Amino acid sequence: MSLKILVIDSEPDRARSLAESLNAAGFDDVAHVAAGAGLVEAVERIAPDLIVIDMALPDRDALESVRSLSAAAPRPIVMFADEDDPALVEEAIAAGVCSYNLSGVATRDMRAIVASAVALFRRYARIETQLAAANAQLEERRIVERAKAQLMAARGIGEPQAYKWLRTKAMNENRRIVEVAADLIKGDEADALLKP
Amino acid sequence: MSDPTKVRVGLLRLTDSAPVIVAQEFGFFADEGIEAALSVEPSWANVSDKLAHGALDAAVILPPLAFAVTLGLRGAAQPLVVPYMLSVGGETITLEKRLGVDLRERAREKGMAAALADRLKQGGLAPLAVVHEYSNHNLLLRYWLAAADAIAGRDYEIVIVPPARTLEALQSGRIAGFCAGAPWGEVAERADAGATVATSHDVWRNAPEKALAMRERWVEANPQAMAGVLRALYRAGKFCDAPQNASYIASLLSRRAWLALDSHAILSSLPGTHGGKAVSRFSAHVVNYPWRSQAMWFLEQMKRWRLIEPKLASEAVAMRVYRPDLFAAALGPVGAPTPLRDRKREGGHSEPWSLPAAPTPIAMAPDLFCDGAIFDFE
Numbered sequence: 001m002s003l004k005i006l007v008i009d010s011e012p013d014r015a016r017s018l019a020e021s022l023n024a025a026g027f028d029d030v031a032h033v034a035a036g037a038g039l040v041e042a043v044e045r046i047a048p049d050l051i052v053i054d055m056a057l058p059d060r061d062a063l064e065s066v067r068s069l070s071a072a073a074p075r076p077i078v079m080f081a082d083e084d085d086p087a088l089v090e091e092a093i094a095a096g097v098c099s100y101n102l103s104g105v106a107t108r109d110m111r112a113i114v115a116s117a118v119a120l121f122r123r124y125a126r127i128e129t130q131l132a133a134a135n136a137q138l139e140e141r142r143i144v145e146r147a148k149a150q151l152m153a154a155r156g157i158g159e160p161q162a163y164k165w166l167r168t169k170a171m172n173e174n175r176r177i178v179e180v181a182a183d184l185i186k187g188d189e190a191d192a193l194l195k196p
Numbered sequence: 197m198s199d200p201t202k203v204r205v206g207l208l209r210l211t212d213s214a215p216v217i218v219a220q221e222f223g224f225f226a227d228e229g230i231e232a233a234l235s236v237e238p239s240w241a242n243v244s245d246k247l248a249h250g251a252l253d254a255a256v257i258l259p260p261l262a263f264a265v266t267l268g269l270r271g272a273a274q275p276l277v278v279p280y281m282l283s284v285g286g287e288t289i290t291l292e293k294r295l296g297v298d299l300r301e302r303a304r305e306k307g308m309a310a311a312l313a314d315r316l317k318q319g320g321l322a323p324l325a326v327v328h329e330y331s332n333h334n335l336l337l338r339y340w341l342a343a344a345d346a347i348a349g350r351d352y353e354i355v356i357v358p359p360a361r362t363l364e365a366l367q368s369g370r371i372a373g374f375c376a377g378a379p380w381g382e383v384a385e386r387a388d389a390g391a392t393v394a395t396s397h398d399v400w401r402n403a404p405e406k407a408l409a410m411r412e413r414w415v416e417a418n419p420q421a422m423a424g425v426l427r428a429l430y431r432a433g434k435f436c437d438a439p440q441n442a443s444y445i446a447s448l449l450s451r452r453a454w455l456a457l458d459s460h461a462i463l464s465s466l467p468g469t470h471g472g473k474a475v476s477r478f479s480a481h482v483v484n485y486p487w488r489s490q491a492m493w494f495l496e497q498m499k500r501w502r503l504i505e506p507k508l509a510s511e512a513v514a515m516r517v518y519r520p521d522l523f524a525a526a527l528g529p530v531g532a533p534t535p536l537r538d539r540k541r542e543g544g545h546s547e548p549w550s551l552p553a554a555p556t557p558i559a560m561a562p563d564l565f566c567d568g569a570i571f572d573f574e
Contacts, residue, residue: 037357037365058358060241061328064270065356078245078271086249093251098241 003105004029005113006048008039010057014124018052021116027109035059040066050110051076051100052117055093063100076100081114082107088115095121140178147181200231201421203414206243206255207236209360209455211378211465212283212406212476213256214445217454219432228424236454239358240328241270247411248274254425256282257409259494260503264330265409266517269504275412278486279522280426282406282433284561286465286476287333287396288381289340291373292366295321296391308393309566313346325357325365325374332396332405333375335497340399343567348501366390377405378465378474379457386461395474400543401562404483404490405476415522423526430527433479439468481561482533482551484523489539491518492573511573533558542571 005027009015012034019030033042035057043051043066053060066076079101080092088111092098095118101110144166151162166184170177203225207213216234219225225232235252237243244265246252249272262276263269291299295315303311315321326333338348348354357365359380365371366389373390374380384390396403408429415422435441445466450459467477477483491514498504520538528534535553543565551558565571 037361037368037370040355055242055245056238058238058360060239061358062356062361064241065329078241080245080249083272089249090251093246093249098245 002029003027003050003109004031004046004048006030006043006046006051007032008035008051008053008057008059008063010034010054011124014120018117018120021120022113025112025116027113039063049101049103050105050113051102052113053098053100054121055096055098060098066102076102079110081118082111085111088118091118095125097121143178143185144181147184150184198229200226200229201418201424202231202233203418203421203425204233204235204251204253206246206252207234208238208240208243208256209236209457210256210286210406211449211455211462212286212478213454214436214449214466214476215282215429215432215478216256217449218435218445219428221448222432222435224428224431225425228421228428230421230424230428232425232428238360240331245271247276247409248272250274250411252411253414254408254410256406258328258331258333259404259407259491260330260332260335260498261328262407262409262517263491263495263498263504263513266513267504267508270330276409276517277412277415277519277522278407278409278491278517279415279422279519279526280408280429281404281484281486282408282429283476283478284402284405284483285396286378286405286474287336287375287403288378288392288474289337289373289375289394289398290362290366290381290384290390290392292322292369292371293389293391295372296393299393300391303393307344308398309340309344312393313341313344313351316341316346316352321352322370322372323353323355325355325362325371325376327357327359327374327376329356330498330503332403332494333377334503335494335501336396336399336403337375338501339497340394340566363387363389378476379455379461381474382461382464383457386458392473397474399566401546401564402477402481404487407486422522426523426526427530430479430484430530430532433484436478437467437480442466442468477561480559482535482558484527484532485535486518486520486523487535487538487540487542488514488518488520489542489571489573492539493542493571496571539573543568544570 007015007018015032022030031046039059040062079099081088092114097117099114148162166177166180170180207216220232220234240261243255247255247265262278265274266276299311326337359376362374362376362380363384366384381392446459446463449455449462450457465474465476467475495510499506524534533553543563545562546564549560551560
């Protein structure tokens with residue numbers, strides 16, 4: 001198909017994956033730019049038929065002022081998907097992806113393109129959440145280890161006793177072990193540890 | 197007790213989001229039986245789309261954008277109402293530093309607008325930026341320069357640059373200056389890239405700034421909760437206006453969950469912090485009353501610059517979107533001064549003045565336009 005699609009995303013991996021999946025779906029002409037102050041010039045130079053953009057970028061406000069060269073569509077049309085398909089619209093918003101139809105792309109094509117972008121953005125969001133959770137877990141373990149080491153040094157006890165002390169205190173105070181541990185390392189040190 | 201009503205409120209990283217953040221952090225919404233979910237959005241486009249598709253119930257918004265969403269000018273249409281205004285003032289016109297400093301010299305004789313207009317007409321300057329096509333900023337900047345006979349599109353170009361990109365655009369030379377809300381002018385000055393040469397007060401003293409927009413359908417389905425939201429914001433507005441709270445609010449807003457910006461830059465745009473060039477105000481002098489005459493002013497200016505159809509029946513739009521009746525019903529009982537009418541003559545007051553109202557007259561702030569015009573739509 002001869003549709004020119006522009007992907008605006010500051011996540012290069014995701015942009016590449018999206019280009020690949022659009023290629024596989026038969027859309028050959030896919031360009032990618034990162035966001036930034038020069039975005040409008042880039043859009044005017046590339047003159048795409050359709051833009052797919054990450055909703056987390058502030059640049060959408062600038063994008064909406066772009067005047068398309070086509071007389072039929074004097075300005076970009078914001079279109080998450082087929083407007084008759086509220087479920088896909090909702091999904092697109094939830095996934096954080098938005099599309100601009102600059103030269104009257106057919107609904108059938110729009111739907112396919114937006115659906116693959118939604119699927120990709122979803123997958124990335126899931127990976128990010130998992131990564132954040134894994135990081136948090138790692139941080140927690142490090143805090144507990146640090147508190148244990150402090151206890152062992154201060155009281156001349158072994159690792160099992162130190163852990164037992166933390167656990168008992170946590171149970172008595174109805175708190176999580178990591179909270180007790182963080183208190184123990186206290187103040188700035190604990191803050192520094194909590195940072196990624 | 198019944199379950200709290202949920203309301204999803206969108207906002208941007210701007211000083212004038214303060215009342216919404218304060219109402220949330222201090223539990224003012226909770227006091228009204230409302231469970232508010234605030235969502236910091238990266239762009240006005242996001243705010244508009246989420247309102248249009250029902251992913252937000254309410255938002256801090258630019259009045260011209262509230263009309264654009266209602267009329268479906270930039271995507272799906274969604275009827276919005278403005279029962280409450282959040283702030284006045286706070287915009288800066290900030291130029292590339294050398295240009296700004298140079299013009300300050302020349303402005304001594306003829307004033308800044310004329311000095312900038314002359315320089316724009318000489319040509320060779322990069323465009324000026326505003327934050328959105330349907331923004332107060334776009335209308336105020338055009339008005340200010342037109343009063344000095346520099347016309348957008350004829351004598352200079354306007355481009356759209358989101359606030360968070362203004363510094364980058366200024367430093368790269370893509371724009372010669374911008375008009376944006378606080379604290380972005382201050383951010384550019386602190387980075388030594390910009391010089392603020394005027395504020396929204398220089399265009400229209402105490403110009404209405406941000407509005408609270410709510411989906412009309414949500415308001416119809418949740419009239420009690422709507423009134424509760426207004427009362428919570430009214431309490432928060434008073435808190436934000438008190439100079440002794442400024443440093444506290446600045447550090448609250450500066451947090452990563454909210455504006456994620458230097459608290460000193462925010463502080464200078466809060467009431468009572470002298471030295472700030474563009475100070476916002478959130479309560480005093482019936483800031484919060486949605487005057488239909490102000491709605492008309494915005495709509496007429498949108499027509500002037502062909503942002504809306506010149507034939508559009510603006511009064512019908514102003515009546516439907518701006519809802520002083522909802523304001524009076526929600527806030528009259530808690531003692532908010534409530535004007536007797538939905539409109540007033542805009543402009544003409546260079547000094548504080550008094551507005552007849554029940555039970556007592558209301559002390560009003562100056563409302564002079566830079567060209568001395570009076571806007572009267574009786």
